[in-house]
Amino acid sequence: IESSIPLALRDLWKKFAATEFSKKEEFQREVVRHVETTLARSLYNCDELAAYSGAALAMRDKLIIDWNKTQQAHTLAxxxxxxxxxxxxxxxxTLDNALLNRNVKEYAAEGISELGFRMEDLIDQEHxxxxxxxxxxxxxxxxxxxxxxxxxxxxxxxxxxxxxxxxxxxxxxxxxxxxxxxxxxxxxxxxxxxxxxxxxxxxxxxxxxxxxxxxxxxxxxxxxxxxxxxxxxxxxxxxxxxxxxxxxxxxxxxxxxxxxxxxxxxxxxxxxxxxxxxxxxxxxxxxxxxxxxxxxxxxxxxxxxxxxxxxxxxxxxxxxxxxxxxxxxxxxxxxxxxxxxxxxxxxxxxxxxxxxxxxxxxxxxxxxxxxxxxxxxxxxxxxxxxxxxxxxxxxxxxxxxxxxxxxxxxxxxxxxxxxxxxxxxxxxxxxxxxxxxxxxxxxxxxxxxxxxxxxxxxxxxxxxxxxxxxxxxxxxxxxVTNGVTPRRWLHQANPQLSALIKEKLGSYDFLKDLSLLGGLEKFADDKNFQKEWMDIKFRNKQRLAKYIKDTTSISVNPSALFDIQVKRIHEYKRQQMNIFGVISRYLSLKAMTKEERAKQVPRVSIFGGKAAPGYWMAKTIIRLITAVSEVVNNDADIGDLLKVVFIEDYNVSKAEFLCPASDLSEHISTAGTEASGTSNMKFVLNGGLIIGTCDGANIEITREIGEERIFLFGNLAEDVEDLRHAHRYGKTPMDPALKEVCDEIQKGTFGEPGVFAGLIHALTEGGDYYLVSDDFASYLSTHKLVDEAFKDTAAWAHNTIVAVSRMGFFTSDRAINEYADEIWNIDPVKVD
Ligand code: GLG
CATH class of the missing domain: 3.40.50.2000 (Glycogen Phosphorylase B;)
Incomplete structure (x- = not known):
C-alpha cells in the first residue's frame, strides 16, 4: 500500500503510537486536555456541556485506538x-454505552466527580x-x-x-x-x-x-x-x-x-x-x-x-x-x-x-x-x-x-x-x-x-x-427471531437490577451469555431477593414519577400499577384500543360507590410515541389520549385510582428509563400485523409483565417464560380474515363496552366530539379493519386479571423473576450468531 510508512521508519512510529487511558488519572488528564485544547475552554469556563464534550472526546480517542487495531486485524485475517x-x-x-462496553465507567465516573461534575449529568447532555x-x-x-x-x-x-x-x-x-x-x-x-x-x-x-x-x-x-x-x-x-x-x-x-x-x-x-x-x-x-x-x-x-x-x-x-x-x-x-x-x-x-x-x-x-x-x-x-x-x-x-x-x-x-x-x-x-x-x-x-x-x-x-x-x-x-442487546437494555438502562443479578450469579458474564440468567430462577421464592427485586422496580418507578411531574406537572403515585405503551403510533398497534380501555375503566370507576373504589388497584396509563407527520388517524389517537388525560387527571372522584400520561418525544434515551419502570407493558397489535416487536423483550427483561396478543415475538416470549406469566388475549392471526369479512357484510354488532365508550366520546366528555369522528368511523362504517371491537371484551377482562394478579405482590415478584431468568433467548447475540451461521457463513476474528 503506497500510503504506508517505509519499514525502516516504523519503529519510531510504534514508539510514539497513541496509547489508551487505563486508569482514573489518565482519563482525567485526557478530559482536561480536551477541554483546554480541543475545545479551547478552561477551568474558569467549563460548564456541563464542555465537561461532557471533554469526557466524550477522551472516550472517543480510546475507541479510535481500538478501531484502528480492529481494522488492521481484520485486514490481516x-x-x-x-x-x-x-x-x-x-x-x-453513545457516551454511557461506550464507558460500559469498555468497562471504564466506574473509575471514569469517580474521575468526573473529582473534577466537579456528576457523570449522570454529563451523559444527559448528549443528543x-x-x-x-x-x-x-x-x-x-x-x-x-x-x-x-x-x-x-x-x-x-x-x-x-x-x-x-x-x-x-x-x-x-x-x-x-x-x-x-x-x-x-x-x-x-x-x-x-x-x-x-x-x-x-x-x-x-x-x-x-x-x-x-x-x-x-x-x-x-x-x-x-x-x-x-x-x-x-x-x-x-x-x-x-x-x-x-x-x-x-x-x-x-x-x-x-x-x-x-x-x-x-x-x-x-x-x-x-x-x-x-x-x-x-x-x-x-x-x-x-x-x-x-x-x-x-x-x-x-x-x-x-x-x-x-x-x-x-x-x-x-x-x-x-x-x-x-x-x-x-x-x-x-x-x-x-x-x-x-x-x-x-x-x-x-x-x-x-x-x-x-x-x-x-x-x-x-x-x-x-x-x-x-x-x-x-x-x-x-x-x-x-x-x-x-x-x-x-x-x-x-x-x-x-x-x-x-x-x-x-x-x-x-x-x-x-x-x-x-x-x-x-x-x-x-x-x-x-x-x-x-x-x-x-x-x-x-x-x-x-x-x-x-x-x-x-x-x-x-x-x-x-x-x-x-x-x-x-x-x-x-x-x-431469525429478533433480539435486543442486554448491554444497553439491561446493564445500561437498569444498572441496579444488573448489579443485583450479578450479585446472585457471581459475575457479569450474563451480559455476554444471556442464557446464564437461568441461574436466577432458584431465587424466585427467596423473600429477601424478592424484596430487593421489587425495591429496585419501585425506585425506577419513582424516577419515572419524578420525570412525569417535572415535565407534565401530573402527580402519579409510584405504588400504582404502571401500565406503559410506548412505540410508534399506528392503527395496527392499537393505541386506540388502549385509550378506549382507559375510558372504559374511567366509566366503571365513576359508576362505583366509595367503598367499591377503595378496593380498586390504582393505575397509571402511560403512552408515548410519534405519529408520522402525514398520518392523520395516528395524530387523532394522540389527541384522544391527551384529551382523556385532561379529564381523568382532574376528576376529584378518581384521584390516584387512574392517571393518564402522554410522554412527549419518545426516543431511545427515554425508552432507557421507561422500560425499567413498567409493571405492565402493552403489545396489543391485531394478530398477524406486528412482525416481531422488540420492546416487548426489553420490558420483560427489566422485570415487567406484558399484556399482549398472540402476535410477533409475544408468542415466543410466552413459550420461553410460560403462559402463567403473560397476559394474552384476543383473536388469533388465523381468524383475522374471517372476522374482517364478517365486518364487511355488517354481521358484527359493536362490543357493548366499546359502544359505551363511543357514546361517551360522542357526548363530548372529552371535548368537541367532531375531533374524534374519524376514530369512531373506523370502528363502524370503516369496517373495524384492526378488529378493536372483536378483541375488546377479552382485552378488558384480561386487564381485570392483571389487577387481581398485581394485588399478590409475592406472586408478582416470583413471576417477574422467573420471566427474567428465562429471557436468555432474546439477546441480539443469539440472533447475530444465527445470521452468522445460517446466512452469512462468517467467523469471528480475534483482536488482541
Ligand atoms: C419492523 C416491525 C417490527 C419489528 C421491527 C424489527 O414493524 O415488528 O420488530 O421491524 O424487525 N418497521 C418495523 O419497525
Missing part, C-alpha cells in the same frame, strides 16, 4: 466480512443519534452492538442524515413536529475527506456493439453528486473489537460544482446546485411501516447503495482474487427492501464495468445477498413507479427487466402454462403506472430470505411470498 445495509440506525446516546423511525432502526443498532461484541468482522452502511427523526412537541394536546438538528457537536463521527464516491442520477444509456459482437451498455450524461464517508466506531462489550459504521453524506461533486458560474458572479445558481446535492442526505423520512414513493427517497436509496457497493468492491479488489471468490469474502444483508437496488447495482458493476457475462455475475450476486423482511402490511411494501424509476436510473431499469425476463422464463419452464403465476410473481406489477415490486426483486436476488419472529416467518411463507416458496423451495426462507 482477510476473512469473509458482513456488510449490514440499513437506511436506519437508531443509535441513541440522541436518532437516525431511525422505530423497531427496524433500533434492531440495526442492537445488531451492530452484538456484531462487535462477538468479534465478527462487520461493517454497517447507512446515511448521515443532517436531520434525524423529528422532535415531537405536544401543544394544546396535538403533536407538533420540530426539526432535529443533531450535528452541532458530534464527537462520535470522523469525516473521511479522502473517501469519496461520485454517484450519478438521470442521464441515458448508450448501447453499442463491440468488434467481437458483444453488446456494451454505458450509462452517461447524468447529474453527479459526491458521497463523503463519515465513520462511527462501534465498540463491542468485553472485547477490544471496535467495528465501523460508515455513513454517507452528500455534497456537490468536485467536478460538478460550477466554479465558472461562481467566478462569473452567478453565485445563486451555484449555491442552488450545492443545496440540491446536499438535500439527498438532509433528512430521514419519518414514516414507519408505510411506503410513500417519493423521488427523493429513491435518490437516497441509490446514493447510499451505490457508494456502499463501490466501497465494498474496492476493498475486495485489493485482494486480487477472482470475481467468483466474491461471495466467499463478502456477505451483504439487506435490512428490509430499502437497499434492494444493491442487487441491481452489483449486476451493473459486474456486467457493465467488469465485463463479466450475465450468468457469472448473477451467480455471484445471488450468493452474496440476504434479505430480511420486517412486515406483511401491504401499505408498507415498497413499490416504485416505473416512469419515475426510468427517469432517475435508466440503466438499472433495463437490468431489472432482464432479471425479470430470465426469472419468468425459468418459472415458465417449471410451471408451463400458468400465466396467472407469471403475472403474480413478476417484478413488474401491471398497474397504471406500472410499478416495481422491490420485495420480489429482493427475494429473487438473494440467497436467503428471513422473517423476524416465528409467526411472521411462517406468515410470509403462506401469504405474501407463497408463490416464491413454490418456485424456490422452502429452504430459501428462514426465520
Amino acid at each position: 482477510d476473512q469473509k466480512r458482513v456488510y449490514y445495509l440499513s437506511l436506519e440506525f437508531l443509535m441513541g446516546r 440522541d443519534a436518532a437516525l431511525g423511525n422505530g423497531g427496524l432502526g433500533r434492531l440495526a443498532a442492537c445488531f451492530l452492538d452484538s456484531l462487535a461484541s462477538l468479534s465478527y468482522p462487520a461493517w454497517g452502511y447507512g446515511l448521515r442524515y443532517r436531520y434525524g427523526i423529528f422532535k415531537q412537541e405536544i401543544i394544546d394536546g396535538y403533536q407538533v413536529e420540530v426539526p432535529d438538528y443533531w450535528l452541532d457537536f458530534n464527537p462520535w463521527e470522523f469525516p473521511r475527506h479522502d473517501i469519496t464516491v461520485d454517484i450519478m442520477f438521470y442521464g441515458y444509456v448508450r448501447r453499442y456493439t463491440e468488434d467481437d459482437g458483444s453488446t456494451v451498455n454505458i450509462w452517461e450524461g447524468g447529474e453527479v453528486v459526491q458521497a463523503l464517508a463519515y465513520d462511527v466506531p462501534i465498540p463491542g462489550y468485553g472485547t477490544s473489537t471496535t467495528n465501523n459504521l460508515r455513513l454517507w453524506s452528500s455534497k456537490p461533486s468536485t467536478g460538478e460544482f460550477d466554479f465558472q458560474k461562481f467566478n462569473s458572479g452567478d453565485y445563486e445558481s451555484s449555491v442552488r446546485d450545492q443545496q440540491r446535492a446536499e438535500t439527498i442526505s438532509a433528512v430521514l423520512y419519518p414514516n414507519d411501516n408505510i411506503d410513500v414513493g417519493k423521488e427523493l427517497r429513491l435518490k437516497q436509496q441509490y446514493f447510499w447503495v451505490a457508494a456502499s457497493l463501490y466501497d465494498i468492491v474496492r476493498r475486495f479488489k485489493k485482494s486480487h482474487r477472482a470475481w467468483t471468490e466474491f461471495p466467499h469474502q463478502v456477505a451483504i444483508q439487506l435490512n428490509d427492501t430499502h437497499p434492494t437496488l444493491a442487487i441491481v447495482e452489483l449486476m451493473r458493476i459486474l456486467v457493465d464495468k467488469e465485463h463479466l457475462d450475465w450468468d457469472t455475475a448473477w451467480n455471484i450476486v445471488t450468493e452474496t445477498f440476504g434479505y430480511t423482511n420486517h412486515t406483511v402490511l401491504p401499505e408498507a411494501l415498497e413499490k416504485w413507479s416505473v416512469p419515475l424509476f426510468q427517469n432517475l436510473l435508466p440503466r438499472h431499469l433495463q437490468i431489472i427487466y432482464d432479471i425479470n425476463l430470465f426469472f419468468l422464463q425459468s418459472v415458465e419452464r417449471r410451471f408451463p402454462k400458468d400465466r396467472e403465476l407469471l403475472s403474480r410473481v413478476s417484478i413488474i406489477e401491471e398497474s397504471n403506472p406500472q410499478v416495481i415490486r422491490m420485495a420480489y426483486l429482493a427475494i429473487i436476488g438473494s440467497k436467503k430470505v428471513n422473517g423476524v419472529a416465528e409467526l411472521h416467518s411462517d406468515l410470509i411463507k403462506t401469504t405474501i411470498f407463497k408463490d416464491f416458496v413454490n418456485i424456490f423451495g422452502p429452504d430459501k426462507f428462514t426465520n
